[in-house]
Amino acid sequence: MRSQLVHGPGFTSRWDFSHHVVPPLSSSTTYRLDSVKRGARGFSEFGEPISDLGEAPVYIYDRLDEPTRSLLESELASLEGGDDCAAFSSGMGAISAALGSFLCTGDHLIAHPLLYGCTHSLFTNWYPRLGIGVSRVDCNDRAAVREAVKPETRGIYIETPVNPTLELIDIEALRELADEINKDRPEERKLLIVVDNTFATPYGQRPLLLGADMVCHSLTKNLGGFGTEIGGAVICRDEEFRSLLMFRKDFGASLASKSAWAIQVYGLPTLAVRLERQQKSAKKVAKWLEEQDVVSRIHYPGLESFPQKELAKKQMRNPDGYFMPGSMIYFHLDEKKAPPIRFVNYLAKNAYCITLAVSLGHVKTLIEMPGAMTHSAYGPDDPTTQDLGIRLSLGLEEPDDIIEELQAAFEAVSR
Ligand SMILES: Cc1ncc(COP(=O)(O)O)c(C=O)c1O
Structure with a gap:
């Protein structure tokens, strides 16, 4: 991983790597389309996972997808051991999108009692207005979590280490519990485990490999590293990605390409x-x-x-x-x-x-x-x-x- 952090991918369809040593920084809000057909293709293919070995994607408009951010996303997905990543304009943008991409009015979420203050505020000030119930349960207490699960429960949200106490939550134990509950559920009602991995970074812990379904980051912290960029990211599997990307397209909190470039060029290689x-x-x-x-x-x-x-x-x-x-x-x-x-x-x-x-x-x-x-x-x-x-x-x-x-x-x- 240390070499990968420095060099990134050896080849990617997102950029021409034969001529650049440092990835170029794109700064174009919109993209030239040589026909209506190509424009239509760009829209219809949007949200499909991008293959690094395939054809370059049809870029349309920065908020949807753009090459510099896309490069950072492919790198973060690979470092976390996920299929895909979407980068956001802040860590809170990433957390609200990860959860917003699968929670609906009437759904229920279980969250550990102690979380970063703004995440707590999201759950206590905004989710009630959206009709999303949140139970705060000690996520190291399996019996308490099992008891809190209702038919409407769609997710378990944790930070590990917890900000600020550094308490840890056992991700593998939560996975076992979620698997038990999911046995009797249809695919679209399965319980998802969402982990904020900001404190540890993928260099120090890879929650997806321990059983999480989605990982969130504030890129503002160690991944950016120098205190110059604010950003966030969600890493997940192909199954959850399409909805996440559509949420970002319509709620609009995409990471600026200039910030993505700085994180890619300075943050990751020195992580x-x-x-x-x-x-x-x-x-x-x-x-x-x-x-x-x-x-x-x-x-x-x-x-x-x-x-x-x-x-x-x-x-x-x-x-x-x-x-x-x-x-x-x-x-x-x-x-x-x-x-x-x-x-x-x-x-x-x-x-x-x-x-x-x-x-x-x-x-x-x-x-x-x-x-x-x-x-x-x-x-x-x-x-x-x-x-x-x-x-x-x-x-x-x-x-x-x-x-x-x-x-x-x-x-x-x-x-
Ligand atoms: C653990 C954790 N998650 C998320 C966030 C939110 O990140 P941002 O400030 O980039 O929105 C923070 C910010 O301090 C944090 O500490």
């Missing part, structure tokens, strides 16, 4: 190197944090103390099969010894390497307080927003410099 390096730092920083008296709890899948260590080792693997605990850390301070808000504020004002900012999977180390920021959609009365946990996304800086700044902040705010 493995960045992730391995960020992870090395995360291991060192997590170990150091664990030893600090002011740190009351720490969640990092690479620590021996991580409660789901076995599941982490089973699920989070790089393409060579090595354990990939990732580059995200979530920790709590003993509030009597070091007030967490003062600690984060101190870093915001004084740190050089650590930036207070939302987002993650960036070349720069980012810190935030999810309860107050990214997860505030849970509302003031929810334990999620009352939680004063701190999320750290490791970048490419020297880990000793990060530790030095954390140490300085602990010393400055400790009572």
Whole structure:
């Protein structure tokens, strides 16, 4: 996979690869059609899976399909082990399209209680208006999930690792359960498992190979990597793809070709190197944090103390099969010894390497307080927003410099 990330496909009908070393960036909203027949063919063939070995597709209009984005899509599909991919203008665009492509009014979805704040908001603020029921159920509790399944249930939605706590959900166990339920269902009512794989990326975990039906990504994070592009992607099988693409055509959140190009040219070729390096730092920083008296709890899948260590080792693997605990850390301070808000504020004002900012999977180390920021959609009365946990996304800086700044902040705010 590491070489594939650098070079992409050796040949694809989406582009002429004999002359370019770097894929060209197309920037044309519309495409010249040499006859009405060709135009009609473009529309009638739209939504069919594109074969990289076949004839070039008939491009019509950017929102439908276009060569630069298409190249990124074929690459992401291959990295995740799926048949197809559709790229969106944001991660939320991808999540709402993945689910929107198969859920109808009257349908029901099961979702893990803790999710990224805007995904929670989608389920609590918008799905009721659309007449889609959502039950929030601990997706590691098989009996509870089985009990929550109704005839109208069409999907199970999870993040693993969960943002921000890094709790893991066992995808293989969910697959077994879905297969049991699907035995008695017709094809069009089968339960689909949708996994947000943003935290791990396909380099660190491939949910489709573990039994998921659809995978979502915020490309804004590690896949883009440099914090310059916002985007999303859904990877799935041919069976789910047509509806997904039609949803994107009509709801309209297609990824801009310029963003697709940057992710393809800068993000993917550096993904493995960045992730391995960020992870090395995360291991060192997590170990150091664990030893600090002011740190009351720490969640990092690479620590021996991580409660789901076995599941982490089973699920989070790089393409060579090595354990990939990732580059995200979530920790709590003993509030009597070091007030967490003062600690984060101190870093915001004084740190050089650590930036207070939302987002993650960036070349720069980012810190935030999810309860107050990214997860505030849970509302003031929810334990999620009352939680004063701190999320750290490791970048490419020297880990000793990060530790030095954390140490300085602990010393400055400790009572
Ligand atoms: C796990 C996860 N999924 C989805 C999203 C949404 O992605 P975007 O901001 O690109 O819409 C985020 C954003 O932080 C996220 O953390």
